[in-house]
Amino acid sequence: MPEQDPPTGPVVVETTHSPHARLRPVPLTDVRIADRFWEPRRAINREQTLAAQYRHLEETGRIDNFRRAAGKVDKPFQGLYPFNDSDVYKWLEAAAWSLPEYPDPGMLRMIETTISEIADAQEPDGYLNTYFTFERAPERWTNLKDKHELYCAGHLIQAAIAHHRVTGSDRLLCVGRRFADHICETFGREVEGKRPGTPGHEEIEMALVELYRTTGDQRYFDQARYFIDSRGHGLIGGGEYHQDHRPVREQERMTGHAVRHVYLCSGIADVVAESGEPALRGALDNLWANMTRKQLYVSGGIGSRHDGEAFGRDYELPNERSYTETCAAIGSVMWSWRMGQLDGHPRYADVMETTLYNAVLPGLSLDGGTYFYENPLADDGTHRRQPWFGCACCPPNVARMLASLPGYFYSVDKEKPLVHVHLYAEGEAFVTLPDGRTAHIIQHTDYPWGGIVEVTVNVEGPFGIGLRVPDWCEEGARILINGNADPEPYLPGDYQFENEAWRPGARIMLILPLRPRLVECHPHVAENTGKVALMRGPLLYCFEETDNPGFDLRDATVNRAAVWRESYRKELLGGIVTLTVDAEVTPPSEAWEDRLYRTVPVAGALEPRPAFLTAIPYYAWANREPGRMAVWMRAR
C-alpha cells in the first residue's frame, strides 16, 4: 500500500455488471466473522500462516525469480515448475484479502515489496512470466498446453483485483491490466490477425471476467469468452486431461485434471453471469449434475485419481486411495459460489458448505503450519501434512480461501431488498440493498457445534431474508420470528424468505436439528457397499486410531440403530464435539493370516467383541500421533 494512498475503508465493488446473475455478492469487507470455529483459524492464517508462506516464497527463490527477471540478481530460475510465479500471486491475493482485518505494518511491507518486484519484472510489452525470460524468452507462448503462462497471468490479475478492492490502489492492477492487454492483443481469431489458442490450465477466464467487472473494459470479457469458445477445437493438442477433448458446450462429464475443470467451470459461470448464454448454462448444469451425482466424495472432495490428479469414472471413489486435492476442493467452492449467484438456488451453497468444512479445511493443520495436497478418506497413518511442496499450489490457495471466506457468506438480490444467507457463523454484515439502504445483519450462533442461529436485522421498510435450510437437515428446520414459532418445519431445497415491513431489531431464530446421523452411499460406489459415514450438521466425522486403540478400525462394525453420544471437548483439537458409540469388532480369523483368498464358506472373522468407538470431525484428522484413520465404517 503506497503511503500516499492509504485505504479509507472498504472499496465498493461495482454492481452494474452481471445482468444474468440473480444475486450480487456482499463484499468481504462488509462482513465480519467473530465465531469460535472459523475466526481462530482465520486469525492464525493472517497472523502466522501468511508470514510463514512468504518466507517459503523467499527461501525457495520464487520472489528471487522476479528479481532475476528484472535484472536485479544473477541467478538461475529457481523451482521445478514454469508456474512458480502463480504461488507468489496467490499468496499476494490472500495477503490482500487479509488486510482489512490485519493491517499489520510487516504484512503491508511484504505486500508492497512483492508488488514492486513483480512490477519491475514486467516486460515492456506487458508480458510477465519469470520462467520465460533470458534464455527461455524465445519459448514464450510456444506451449500453451503445458506451460501455464495464461494460468499465471490469471492469478496475477486476481491478486491485482483483490489488492485494488481492499486498498483502492491501482499499483498492481496496472501491471495486471498491461499483461491482460498484451494477452488480448495476442490471442484470438486468425481473421482478426491474432493467434488462436486456449489455456492448457484454466484460470485466466475467471480473472478476465472479474477484470471486466472491475474496469468496465469489454475487451477482457470478450477475451475470456474467446478462451472458453476456443477450447476443444484442437488448437493446443490437449485431451481430456485439459478439458480440450471437445468443445465446452458439448462437455457432459467432469474429466481430466480436477483443478483445471472446476476452474474452467468457474470461468464459464462468470461468462454466463454476463452473457446469459443458454448453451453455456446448459453445459454447466450437466457438468454440475455429473460432479455432484457421480463424482463427489462425501467430504465434498473431488478428483479421485492420483494418476493425473484427475476425475475418474462415474462412481469411482476409492477412500484410502482418494486424491481429492485441496486445490480442487477450493476450485469447487469457487464454482459452487458462482452457480449460486446465477440463480440463487441453495443446492450450490449446500455443496459449498460441505466442501469448505470437510474438503478445504482438512488441507491445513490446526496450527496453520502444514498442508495436505491430497486428502484421502482413509489412511494407515503414513499420510501427513507437509510445510511446503515443490508444486506449492495448495498452501497459498488455502490461505486465500480462508482470507476471503467472509465474501462467501451473503448475497443480495439484484433487484429486490432480499438478502441470502449462505453460511452460518457468529458475526455481522452491512448489506447495501439495491435501493441504497443498508441492512445490518447480526448472526448469533455457535454453528457448526450448535444448531441454533439467531439472526437480528436492523433495517426499516421492505426487506426479505433467505436462510438456507441445509440439505442434511432432512427432517426440516424450525423458525421463530420475533419469538413466534412457525407451525410447519422448513425443509431443505430452498432458502426461506420473509417479506414484510421490517422493524429495526427484528429477530429470526433458525433451529437446525444437529443430531449425529449415519450416511449411506450409492450402491455403485464399489468400496462403500455395506458401509456408513458419520456426520453431524455440516461436519463429516472420522475415526482415528489414537482415539480407538486396541483394534483395527477396518474390523469395527457399527450398528445402524445405535445411539451416538455427543460431547463438546474444549481441550481436544482446538475444541470439538466428539461422537461416541458402542460397537463391535470382528478381526479376521487366523485362517486369514497367510492368505488373501479362500473358498466359501470361510470363517471370516472371530466372534465379535464389544468396542467403544470415538469419532472426531474429519477436518481435524492427522493433528496428533500418526495412526489409522477411516471415514466409512462397516455397518449392520
Place this chain on the structure above:
Amino acid sequence: MPEQDPPTGPVVVETTHSPHARLRPVPLTDVRIADRFWEPRRAINREQTLAAQYRHLEETGRIDNFRRAAGKVDKPFQGLYPFNDSDVYKWLEAAAWSLPEYPDPGMLRMIETTISEIADAQEPDGYLNTYFTFERAPERWTNLKDKHELYCAGHLIQAAIAHHRVTGSDRLLCVGRRFADHICETFGREVEGKRPGTPGHEEIEMALVELYRTTGDQRYFDQARYFIDSRGHGLIGGGEYHQDHRPVREQERMTGHAVRHVYLCSGIADVVAESGEPALRGALDNLWANMTRKQLYVSGGIGSRHDGEAFGRDYELPNERSYTETCAAIGSVMWSWRMGQLDGHPRYADVMETTLYNAVLPGLSLDGGTYFYENPLADDGTHRRQPWFGCACCPPNVARMLASLPGYFYSVDKEKPLVHVHLYAEGEAFVTLPDGRTAHIIQHTDYPWGGIVEVTVNVEGPFGIGLRVPDWCEEGARILINGNADPEPYLPGDYQFENEAWRPGARIMLILPLRPRLVECHPHVAENTGKVALMRGPLLYCFEETDNPGFDLRDATVNRAAVWRESYRKELLGGIVTLTVDAEVTPPSEAWEDRLYRTVPVAGALEPRPAFLTAIPYYAWANREPGRMAVWMRAR
C-alpha cells in the same frame, strides 16, 4: 539360423550349475504340449502373432534404429522411449523359442535379418543401444536410473541365450557376450577402478546369471551379484519406485514399479540358486510372503496402482481401477518358477499357474492380434485390447511367455530320479534323469476343462514323480496307480511322490475335483467386502454384459449356497466351460437417481427380481462386443 549351421536337435542345457537349487528345469525343447487349451493359442502365437509383431517392429522403426546405428540408414531415432531396442530383443527371444516347433523359412529369415541388424549396430567396445548413438553417444551410462541401458542389455543377452539354446548358433550369443564383457569392465566397485552403479530397471541380473550358466564364465555371475548388492546404496538416486530405497537384503515389501520388482526378485532367485546365500533367500521369502498375502489379485495379477505402474499398500486391490500390467504378471511367473526351482515347494507353481491362466493370458486377444497392457478386474466396457503400444513392452513379452511355456511344465531333482510336474496339459516330455536315463512322460488330460490327468511313465528302475495337487483343491485329489485307488485323498501343499521300481508304461491317474467354487477375499481389501469371485479349477471366471443383458452387473447378488451349472460350449470364445446360476438383481431405487449420499435408513434398492447369471473364464473377456464386466459379485 545360418545355413552352414542348421539345428540338429535340442541343445542340452548345462546342468552343472545352480548347486543351491533343488530342481533342474526340463528344457522346453524336451517338452511337447498338444492340448486344446494352450496349443491353439501357441500355434497362433508362432504362426501369426510373431509375424505381426515383426511388422510392428519394422513399421515403428524399431529395427531401423539398429540400421541407423550401423550407418545404413539416415533417419532420426524412432519411438518414444530409450528402451525401444528391448522390444526387438524380446521378440527375438520369443521367435527363437518358437523355432523348434515352427522352423518356418520366413520366421528364420526374420530372425537372421534381425540378428544381422543387431550385430552390425554394435560398437567396437561392445556397447549396444541404438538410442545412445551419434548425438546422444556422450549420454551413455550417464543416467542409469531412468534410461534403461542395462535393461536393454539384459533382454539382448536373454534373446542370445534362447537363440543359442534352440539353434546351437553363437551368432547372437557373441554379440551378447561382448556387451556383457563391456558391462563387466565398466561397472563395479571403485576400488577395482570401475564405476559404481545399479540398473534403474532390473532385468540384466537374470540375464547375467543365465549367461554364466551357459558359458561357465564366473564374471557374469559376479556382475549380477554386484548389481544386486549395489542396489539401495544411493548410487543412482532411485527410490521405492526403482527398489533403490534400501539394500535388497533389507527389503520386506513389494514396492514401486511392479515389473521392476518381480524382475529383480527373479534375478535374486537366480543368484541364490548359485550362491545359496541365506540373507538373500530370506529377503526373497519376505517379499514373496508380502506379495502373495497382501498384494496379489485373485487373478494372480500384481501391481494395483496406475500411478507408477506400481505396487500399492497392503490390501490395496481395487478392481475397476486395477493396473495389473501384463508384463508384471509375466515377471511374477518368472519369479515363481525360480522360487519353485530353489526348494521344490508347490506353492510357487500354484501362484504360477493362477497367474498364467488369469493374469498373463487375458493380455492377448483370442485371435492373437491385440493386447492388454492393463488388466482390470471390472470394467464399464471401455477398456479394449490394442494392436500395439507406444511403450510396447507387453506384446513381445506375452509372445515369449507363450513360446517358452513348455519350459515351465517339468523339473527334475538335481540328485534323485524324481520328476516334478508343475503344470497339466495334454502332451509329453523326455526327461533326462540325473543318472543319465531318460523318462518318457505322457500326460493325457483335458485340463483345465476336465480334472482328470492320466500320466503314463516309460522308464525302468528307480523313479519318482511328483504331481502337484493345486491349492484350490482344498477337498483333496484322488490318485489311482495302475488302476488301484489310494484310499486317502491327497491334499494341497506338497507334490505327491511315488517312489518305487517303475515298469515301463506305469499309469497314474490324478483326479482333481473341478467344481465351480466361490472365493472370498481378506476382509481388509476394501472393495471386496461382502463379495465373491467364481473359480473352476485354475480358471478365474467373470461376468460380461453380453451374456447378462437387461440388468447392471453391479446390482446382481449371488447366493453363496446356489448350485452353478457347467456346460462346455464349443462354439463360444474358442471353446469354454460356462457357468450359470439363478441369482437376484436389486437395482438402486429411484431415490438414488440424483444423489450419491443419503441419511440412513434409506430404501437402497427396489425389491429384488430374479436373474440368470452366466460366467465365462476371465482370460476370454473383451473378445466380443464391449460391455460391463465384473469379477467380484455381491453375495448373500
